[in-house]
Amino acid sequence: MGATASVPDTIDVDEITFNTGKWRLSKRQISSLWTRFYELDRDGRGDAKGYKGYLDAVDLGRVPKFNQNPIAKRLIKVIFDDFGSNGKLTFRQFVDFMSTFAQRERGSHNQRRRSSAQTITSTTKTDLESIRYCPNDTARTRKIKFIFRMYDVDHDGRLSKEDVQEILKMMVGQISDEEASIIAEKVVGEFTERQTNSTVSLENFESTLHTLDFNDKMGLKLLK
Structure with missing residues (x-):
């Protein structure tokens, strides 16, 4: 089994955690998201994990069973329109999108x-x-x-x-x-x-x- 990718020092986990607002994600959750982001980010051949530092539409298409979804293209477009910029999704933007679908908000x-x-x-x-x-x-x-x-x-x-x-x-x-x-x-x-x-x-x-x-x-x- 390969080693799990660690969040690089250039990414301020505390800042990202704070910016998730009332959907406040834990550092463990941020770390899990980084691992997923790193695995999806590939070069043009689909190799070299963590290659670009951002996700594009092809990268999101690698999500298991995603290509079986008949409205996958529409879904990807909305994700990039709402959370990305210029057809790219940085890690911070990826977290922003994913935090939308957190199971529960923190609080009583x-x-x-x-x-x-x-x-x-x-x-x-x-x-x-x-x-x-x-x-x-x-x-x-x-x-x-x-x-x-x-x-x-x-x-x-x-x-x-x-x-x-x-x-x-x-x-x-x-x-x-x-x-x-x-x-x-x-x-x-x-x-x-x-x-x-x-x-x-x-x-x-x-x-x-x-x-x-x-x-x-x-x-x-x-x-x-």
């Missing part, structure tokens, strides 16, 4: 209950402003925003029938425009009480999904 049981009960309100924000990540977001809110942004193909801050159609085509592949349109209209209708030509706001999206436990359904065991 009562604090977690209050966090999970918190809902998204955007009464004073534009649609685009409401879907931006904020330092005060709970882990659950951050996950919901990420899912929403993944489905918001045209990135206008609302989910339309056309957005859902695009995702359906990615997921299903062989589906006619007519079939995709019918399914997409029904999906959007679930969030908008079937109002004609309606689009889904982040608040509508969150309120419809409020019964799901996102900390469990969308957690990464790597961060336990």
